[in-house]
Amino acid sequence: MISRRRILIGGGVAAAAAAGGAAISISGMGSMGEYDAASQALRAPLPNVPATRDIIRYATLAANGHNTQPWRFRISDGRIAIAPDFSKRTPVVDPDDHHLWASIGCAAENMSIAAAAHGRVGETRFDPAGEGAVIFDYVDATPIASPLYGAIPKRQSVRSEYSGAAVPIAGLQALAAAASIPGVDAVILTDRKALAQVRDLVIAGNTAQMNDPAFVQELKQWLRFNPRAAIRAGDGLFSACSGNPVLPDWIAPVLFGMAFTASAENAKYAKHLETSSGVAVFSGAKDDHDHWILAGRAAQRFQLQATAEGLKTAFVNQPAEVPSLRTELAALAGLPGRRPDIVLRFGYGPELPYSMRRAPVIDEVE
Numbered sequence: 001m002i003s004r005r006r007i008l009i010g011g012g013v014a015a016a017a018a019a020g021g022a023a024i025s026i027s028g029m030g031s032m033g034e035y036d037a038a039s040q041a042l043r044a045p046l047p048n049v050p051a052t053r054d055i056i057r058y059a060t061l062a063a064n065g066h067n068t069q070p071w072r073f074r075i076s077d078g079r080i081a082i083a084p085d086f087s088k089r090t091p092v093v094d095p096d097d098h099h100l101w102a103s104i105g106c107a108a109e110n111m112s113i114a115a116a117a118h119g120r121v122g123e124t125r126f127d128p129a130g131e132g133a134v135i136f137d138y139v140d141a142t143p144i145a146s147p148l149y150g151a152i153p154k155r156q157s158v159r160s161e162y163s164g165a166a167v168p169i170a171g172l173q174a175l176a177a178a179a180s181i182p183g184v185d186a187v188i189l190t191d192r193k194a195l196a197q198v199r200d201l202v203i204a205g206n207t208a209q210m211n212d213p214a215f216v217q218e219l220k221q222w223l224r225f226n227p228r229a230a231i232r233a234g235d236g237l238f239s240a241c242s243g244n245p246v247l248p249d250w251i252a253p254v255l256f257g258m259a260f261t262a263s264a265e266n267a268k269y270a271k272h273l274e275t276s277s278g279v280a281v282f283s284g285a286k287d288d289h290d291h292w293i294l295a296g297r298a299a300q301r302f303q304l305q306a307t308a309e310g311l312k313t314a315f316v317n318q319p320a321e322v323p324s325l326r327t328e329l330a331a332l333a334g335l336p337g338r339r340p341d342i343v344l345r346f347g348y349g350p351e352l353p354y355s356m357r358r359a360p361v362i363d364e365v366e
């Protein structure tokens, strides 16, 4: 059940701010009903015999940095390739395109799980020399059922407080098993002392990022403040998906600037970590494109398994993004000397509105 309370409060803020004649802009925001219909249509179940484009739709439901969807697809006989779309880079937060490649890994994992569930079974590999892409080669075979498949349209990043309840051991073991991929370590931390250390690193990272005007400027480009803007763009970070108010475009930058402060964000992150059941740190054995993709695949599998168990997840990547914090995070995860790729928190939390996707670029090769 999606809570509307904060959204309604948001509408109130907007209405108050608009006193004096901006009713047209408010009515131009679109409705959450419209938004939910659009975001759920993207997540409609696949037909029994899906077209390759249907499988690609499920691939695009993967987590991806700032929801830029930095991918292009190419279909040929028995093959789907995912190539990077460098026009969707986020060079400030992700100067070496690490997250871009990890996002492609997340999409590749959704794709191979969805294809296998419908009898297209194959291997996913990185092909830097050829198409500079991730290649999924498949053959027709017996469908592979998996709880991860059913979780693809239900997974979402939930940036809210969680309940703080512990996950049963069997659940943690299932999370670890799902995330187990050769070439990637997934370390699950549930000890409160370790979680407090992660919290402090997230706050240090967030403070550094919020004090960087270029980071804030880049983030703003991907923020969508109302249903209409989010539907129209089909990408970016919609405020309601993070439990924040919806606002008309004309006032959003002003109100956002007032509310989006380092201290307010840090207080929020502290609560988020304190109410999480645990944190998972993903780190590839090597610091290269191949392993960034693998880390994305492992993280996507982790999120899907969590979703299947009724858990919510959210990225708290700041200590992996700010280079000076990586050494401490790696040591905390018991992986000294390694680059931490992805940090996810997990726990029991609410459902929030689902994020949008653009129609992907798909090339068909005869």
Ligand SMILES: Cc1cc2nc3c(=O)[nH]c(=O)nc-3n(C[C@H](O)[C@H](O)[C@H](O)COP(=O)(O)O)c2cc1C
Residues within 6 Å of the ligand: 061, 062, 063, 064, 065, 066, 067, 098, 099, 100, 102, 103, 106, 155, 156, 157, 158, 159, 236, 237, 314, 315, 316, 317, 318, 342, 354, 355
């Ligand atoms: C490599 C990577 C890094 C991410 N980093 C963050 C982050 O630091 N903070 C955050 O809130 N979300 C982060 N995200 C989550 C994306 O914003 C999210 O997946 C996207 O907006 C789509 O929303 P969804 O996950 O609900 O489908 C990251 C995702 C990926 C794949």
